[in-house]
Amino acid sequence: MTRSVALTRRGWSLVGAALGLVAGSFLLGVVEMLDLAVGAVALIAGALGWVAVRGSPELVLHRRVQPARLHVGSDGRIDLLVENRGRRTTPVLAATDSFDEGRRAARFLVPPLAPGTTGRAAYRIPTRRRGRYRVGPLWLAATDPFGLARRAWPGLDVSELVVRPRVHDIAPPVAAGSRIAAAQADEPTARALVSDLGDDFLTLREYTVGDDLRRVHWRSTARTGELMIRQDEARWRSRAAVVLDVRPQAYDSASFEVAVEAVASVVARLVRLRRRVEVVTSAGEVLGTGGDPRHDVIDRLATVGPDPVDRLATVLAGIRAHHRADLVVAVLGAVDDTSRGALTALGLDAVVVLTRPSRVATGSRLTVVDASGGDFASAWNRTFTQWPRARGSSPRLPSAR
Numbered sequence: 442m443t444r445s446v447a448l449t450r451r452g453w454s455l456v457g458a459a460l461g462l463v464a465g466s467f468l469l470g471v472v473e474m475l476d477l478a479v480g481a482v483a484l485i486a487g488a489l490g491w492v493a494v495r496g497s498p499e500l501v502l503h504r505r506v507q508p509a510r511l512h513v514g515s516d517g518r519i520d521l522l523v524e525n526r527g528r529r530t531t532p533v534l535a536a537t538d539s540f541d542e543g544r545r546a547a548r549f550l551v552p553p554l555a556p557g558t559t560g561r562a563a564y565r566i567p568t569r570r571r572g573r574y575r576v577g578p579l580w581l582a583a584t585d586p587f588g589l590a591r592r593a594w595p596g597l598d599v600s601e602l603v604v605r606p607r608v609h610d611i612a613p614p615v616a617a618g619s620r621i622a623a624a625q626a627d628e629p630t631a632r633a634l635v636s637d638l639g640d641d642f643l644t645l646r647e648y649t650v651g652d653d654l655r656r657v658h659w660r661s662t663a664r665t666g667e668l669m670i671r672q673d674e675a676r677w678r679s680r681a682a683v684v685l686d687v688r689p690q691a692y693d694s695a696s697f698e699v700a701v702e703a704v705a706s707v708v709a710r711l712v713r714l715r716r717r718v719e720v721v722t723s724a725g726e727v728l729g730t731g732g733d734p735r736h737d738v739i740d741r742l743a744t745v746g747p748d749p750v751d752r753l754a755t756v757l758a759g760i761r762a763h764h765r766a767d768l769v770v771a772v773l774g775a776v777d778d779t780s781r782g783a784l785t786a787l788g789l790d791a792v793v794v795l796t797r798p799s800r801v802a803t804g805s806r807l808t809v810v811d812a813s814g815g816d817f818a819s820a821w822n823r824t825f826t827q828w829p830r831a832r833g834s835s836p837r838l839p840s841a842r
Contacts, residue, residue, distance in 0.1 A: 445593045446493050448485070452589035455481050488589035495583070495592070498534075499527035502579065502596045506566075513571050513607040513702075519547075521562045521579070523596075525554040536596070538579040540566060551581075566602070571701070571743045574602045605743045606698075609706040609818035612825045613714055614768070614792055614808075645669045681716045682766035683707055684756060686723045689747035691774025695815065696796040697747065703772045703794050703817045705742050711770075719765065723753035754783035761787050768792075775799055794821070 448456065462478035465471065503522040511517045521538065525531050534551040547564035554560050566576075579597035584590065645661050648668035661669040685704045686692075692700065704720065711718045720728040720738045726748070728741040753773075760766055769791040773780065776799040784793060784801060793801050794810045794817065803809050812820040 446489060447591060447593075448489070449584060449588055449591050451587075452485060452488060455485055455589060459485070484587065485589055488585040488587055491585040492583065492590045492592040497592075497594055498525060498529075498531040498583075500524065500531070500581070500596065501526055504538075504576065504579065504597050504600060506602055507563075510605065511566075511568055511603065512605045513568055515568055517566045517568050517604075518563050519566055519576065523551055523554065523560045523562070525556055525558055525560075528556055530555050532583050535582040535584075535591075536562065536579060537582070538564070538577060538597075540576050541574050568604050571604050571606045571698075573744050574604065576600050576602050603740055603743050605739045606701045606705040608709045608739070609702065609821075611706050611710050611818055611821045613710060614707075614770070614825060645671060680766045681711050681718045681768040681770065682760050683711075683718060683720045684723065684753070684760075684769065684771040685720065685728075685745070686753060686771070686773040686780075687745065687748040688723055688751050688753065688774065689749060691776075691797065692747065693797075696774055696813070699796045699812060699815055699817050700772045700774065700794070701742055701745060703796065703812065703821075705739050706818065706821075707770050707772070707794075708738050716768075721756055722748060723756060724748040724750040725752045725756055754779050757783040757787055761789060770794065772796065773799070776801055 459478045459481035462474045462481070466475035466478065501524040503524075505520045505522070507518050507520055508515070519538070521536070523534075523536075531551070531554045533553060535548065536551055537546050537548050539546045545567075549562050549564070551560050551562065577597050577599040578595045580593050581596045582591045582593040584592075645658055648657070648670050656671045658669045658671050683704055685700060708718050708720060717730065718738070719730055720741075722728065722745070728745065729738040757769070757771070760769060767789060769787060769789050771784065771791060772794040773796065775797040776784075776795065781801060784791065784807065788806070790806050792808045792810060794812055795801065796812050796817070798813045801807075801809050808824065810817075810821050810824045814820065
């Protein structure tokens with residue numbers, strides 16, 4: 442274990458005072474000042490020797506992130522547990538846990554711990570920006586009784602923390618092609634659809650981020666101790682593709698974050714509808730398949746950034762040519778003529794989310810969500826709650842597969 446022995450600020454102040462006393466003794470001819478200087482130096486040497494020879498306490502430390510999955514804007518904290526497995530009571534320890542490559546740090550004191558006891562500490566972490574952050578290393582330090590010297594040693598290694606994009610509660614993309622929510626259909630129709638699709642019944646499931654809290658089943662929640670949600674959506678087995686435009690010229694910094702949050706929210710909603718979701722960027726990078734626990738798309742979205750490679754038209758054409766999806770959600774920045782033409786030629790049920798002011802013609806199979814004002818969730822929900830009435834048509838039911 443690497444240990445570092447150094448003087449504290451108080452120790453360096455005493456060094457300065459000793460030098461001043463030596464200088465004053467020679468200038469003024471006062472022998473007593475030199476005696477004080479010698480005593481100060483001896484005290485400093487004794488403090489350094491004290492911290493150098495004392496052994497490090499036998500401690501076991503744990504770092505835990507609460508909650509386990511952090512999202513932008515959520516309350517997050519890190520809990521630290523310090524357990525004394527030695528035979529002696531520990532001294533007062535100073536702990537420093539760095540965050541975000543050392544640009545920030547949490548500092549606190551650990552009180553003396555008797556053998557076999559555990560101390561706990563916690564500090565809040567910033568979640569204003571999505572990304573992957575490094576937490577640690579955590580250093581512990583002990584000082585001599587006078588606080589003149591300190592010995593520091595690492596207590597915990599570096600660990601990674603992921604702040605995922607915010608996931609909004611949005612309505613399902615109903616009334617377009619083969620999509621309908623069972624909650625919006627009458628009961629006989631819903632039962633018929635469930636029967637046709639091979640689902641046994643509408644059931645309960647555990648709460649996931651973005652679920653409508655009005656759908657909490659409180660009786661089951663009280664019985665299980667876990668927040669349970671009524672599963673009222675019919676579980677379609679159709680495929681969906683979500684395309685994220687990552688061209689840097691299409692965004693400013695604010696609108697790009699809106700686009701990432703839009704993709705995360707759409708993926709979370711479609712996964713709750715039991716749809717297979719493929720997420721791909723305009724550069725052609727496949728971020729993964731929503732709902733696959735081995736490859737979490739939301740985690741990948743935490744670190745996605747602009748990419749100058751522009752293959753948006755090729756990506757859309759590939760989805761159409763290879764029949765990779767029967768629903769496409771394209772989240773775009775500023776739309777140019779090439780992208781506009783690719784959307785027109787798509788020939789599939791598609792939802793276009795615009796995060797920058799652009800003009801895209803709405804068609805019979807194309808729904809446009811204008812989120813250029815920055816409020817994606819409101820724009821999406823407004824579009825899909827008013828869509829059937831605005832179109833003057835009723836939702837079309839999915840065909841049995």
